[in-house]
Structures are given as C-alpha cells and as structure tokens.
Amino acid sequence: MRDDVARLEGDRPSVAELEDRAFELRSKLLHLCGTYEGAVHIGGDLSAADIFTALFHYGLRVDPHDISNPHRDRFLLSKGHAAVCMYIAMSMRGFFSYEGIVDTYGQLDSAYGMHPCKVQLPGVEASTGSLGHGLPIAVGMALSGRHRGDAHRVVCLLGDGETGEGSVWEAAMAARSNSLGNLVAFVDRNRQLMTSHAEERIAFEPYPDKWRAFGWDVVEIDGHDMASLVKAIDELPAPDSDRPTVVICETVKGKGVDFMERNLAWHAGSLGAEDLQRALAALEASRQKETV
Template sequence: MADKQEVKRLNDLAYEMRTKLINLCGVYEGAVHIGGDLSMTDLLIGLFHHGLNVDPTDIKNPRRDRFVLSKGHGAVCMYIAMALRGFFDYDEIVRTYGQMDSAYGMHPCKVHLPGVECSSGSLGQGLSMAVGMAISAKVKKESHRVVCMLGDGESCEGSVWEAAMSARSYELGNLVAVIDRNKQMMCSYTEEITCMEPYADKWKAFGWNVIEIDGHDMNAIVDALDSLPPVTSLRPTAIVAHTTKGKGVDFMEKVIGWHAGSLNKEDWDQALKDLAKNYGKEA
C-alpha cells in the first residue's frame, strides 16, 4: 500500500506540473500538445519522482534506469517533470521552447539535451529502441530497468507489436512499457479508427505481465511501480494506464480540439481556475 505522505507529495508535484504546463501553453506562440501532456502528467511524476532510479547530479551513472519517451510529441511534459526533479531549469524551458537551436525541441533530442536517453518522435519506434536497450543490459548482466512510455494511438503501428513479441521472446523482465491509454488520437477517438479493445488482453496475449490502473490515481501508480517484478524475471511488464486527455482542465477534457493548441488570456485564466478547483487549491 502506497505511503500517504508520498502520495500527497507526488500529487502536489502533479498539480504544480499542470500549472507549469498551462503557463507554458499560455506564453508559447505556437501549439503545445497540451491534451496529451495533461493525460500523462501523473504517470511522469510517478516515474521521475518515485519509480525511476535516476539522479540529476549523476546522469551517466551506469546503474541508472533508462527512460524512453516513445510518444515524443509529449516532450515538454517530460522536460517539466525532469525540471521539477532538478535535471533542467523550468524558466529556460519556457524562454526557449520550440525555438531554433533550443535544446528543448517539440520532440526530445539526446544530442542537445544530456539526461534524455533517446531521441524520439516517429511514433511506433520507441518500444523497439527500449527492447534493444533492455537486451543490452541483460547481456551485460546489468540490473537497471528500461521504461518506455507509449501513447495508445501509436500502438496501431505494427512495429509496436513486433517489439512486444521480441521482448517476450528475449525474456526481458527488465523492460516496462507504460501506456497512456487516453483513447484519443490527433483527430479522432481511437476506437473510431482501430478496434483496440480488449486492449490489456492484447498485451497479455503477447506474453507480457500486465498491470491495469487508473493513470490519474497516484496511489495506484505508486503501487504499480512498487510491485514490478524483479529485473531477473522472464516477462516484460505493461502498465496499461487509463487516462483522460486534458485531465484537470474542464473545457479540455476528452475534447479532440485540444490535442494541441495555444491559450488566449481568457482560456489561460480559466484553465488555472479549473486546476485549482479540481485539486482543492481554491482560496
């Protein structure tokens, strides 16, 4: 059972992260993938502030866990989660995000941003890279985990299931896939395009250990991360996290138009009010 104080600490960080995402979306002149960022906020806070063995002061430690963001368009969400852990400076993210020569691109680049484990953005490729990392760790008898976050929309890609089959074949107990199952794509709801249900059963059919959770319940997130099988186990683990796109901002939740966008002053103010209300932070 998750520690109550730890869950409170993580929930407070999730609220802070959501406000920082909204503020960046209000300042930035272009479109931010705000809907998906808000759906994966709790998961990234749980990972970078509880589950992952990482240290911002020792980013090359060979014993560190590796994190792969397969849904690379959620990069700014990862940047802010890492900034809250001490990897990056939030003000620098806001000042330079999406600009020419900025380290904080709309998709992550490990060359320009030390601390990021892999460059990503071409959907359906991240799990394959994570499988390679996990195989390497197993061959070298290293004890760290490799964690890959995917969007459910990208699991329409055949490459995801090729990687899933390979992971079980190579008995990669050191590999964890976290799926942001928000049931939306850029222009539609997932089930309108591809029949994904029964979704968790598909991962089970490929031989994975499956943990199905509410991806906004920090108790459930902590319990899932704390109960992962040992890295020496023979099955990779998939955490299927049911989430809501735009979570925390009432007028964004489950609305296709907020896959990506920018905020005018009225929407910006309302978004912050919604977050304060939904987190019990209203004066």
C-alpha cells in the same frame, strides 16, 4: 559501485507529495502553453502528467547530477509529442531549470524542442517522436543490459494511439522472446487519437488481452490515481525476471481542465491570456473537488 547505486535511490516522496507535484506540473505546463506562441500538445501532456510525476519523482532510479551513471534506469518517451511535460517533470527533479524551458521552448537550436533530442539535451536517452519507434529502441536497450548483466530497468511510455503501429507489436514479441523482465512499458490509455476517438478508427479492444497474448504481464490501473501508480511501481517484478510488464493507465486527455477534457480540439493548441486564467481556475477547481 555502492555509492553510485545509493545516489540513485534517494528519498521517495509520499503519495500526497506526489499529488502536489503533479498539480504543480500541470500548472507549469499551462503557464508554458500560455506564453509559447505556437501549439503545444496540451491534451496528451495533461493525460500523462501523473505518470511522468510518478516515474521521475518516485519510480525511476536516476540522479540528475550524474546522468551517465551506468546503474541508472533508462527512460524512453515513445509518445515524443509529450516532450514538454517530460521536460517540466525533469526540471522539477533537478535536471535543468523550468525557466530555461519557458525561455527557449520551440526556438531554433533550443534544447527543448517539440520532440526530445538526446543530442541537444543531455539526460534524454533517445531522440523520439516518430510514433511506434520508442518500444523497439527500449527492447534493444533492455537486451543490451541483460547481456551485460546489468540490474537497471528500461522504462518506456507509449500513447495508446501509437500502439496501432506494427513495430510496437514486433517489439512486444521480441521482448517476450528474449525474456526481458527488465523492460516495463507504461501506456497512456486516453482513448483518443489526433482527430478522433480511438475505437472510431482502430479497434484496440480487447486491449489488455492483446498484450497478454504477446506474453507480457499486464497491470491495469487508473492513471490519475497516484496511489495506484505507486503501487504498480512498487510491485514490478525484479529486473532479472523473465517477462516484460505493461502498465495500462486509463487516463483522460486534457485531464484537470474541464474544457479540454476529451475534447478533440485540444490535442494541440495555445492559450491566450484569458484562456490561461480560465484553464488555471479549472485546474484549481478540479484539485479542490478531488481533495474533498
């Protein structure tokens, strides 16, 4: 058992190294968007890229060479349309190759679909994409782990738009009612829906207070600040605690590419050769600006 757990710990990269990996993740994401003929959910992928990096390269206790390790943390992507960003983050961790994603993404029978499928891709914990379903599944997994006396965490990434679904709040109530301190939700709070900005259609605010009212510990951070993400992960309560935690990550849809940021037209799209070079140049300029 000790060897199984030790393999899950690994060496944790520094904040600077994580920032480099997040930049690499965004670059690879743009390259895929420039080679795939169909639409990629690029806006929400870019807003969640730092969160994916922090989780798969720092926070989650997982071993890409032992994906069935019973002591592993479980990760569920409730905002399943951001699957390609998850695939790339996992490939960078060593679960599979980036080239395999690029070569087959979105094709018939590909393991890399627009939404994740656990049957097609080992290492994915649950097939998701129908919004509002990920947190209820995560609650079930966390409750099962609690009954078995397991020490792992169940981590679920949601988009803020999908938290307009009633099933999310039923799950939130069940999590607190069952004292699931082993459950952590990260919310990609980019404040945009598919065709509108959040408050134009749904009154989310006061958003953190809604989670507090359901009995959750609430952490609010800048979801693009890697040091804040690392701190939030380091300060999570122990899995045997009795209150679930939600980390609300304030993000920008299309982050890193100026002509995509907060632009409703880039909820999903594709990049031609000229647009790809423009996007990569914008990403590089954004990185230089942040490091000055």
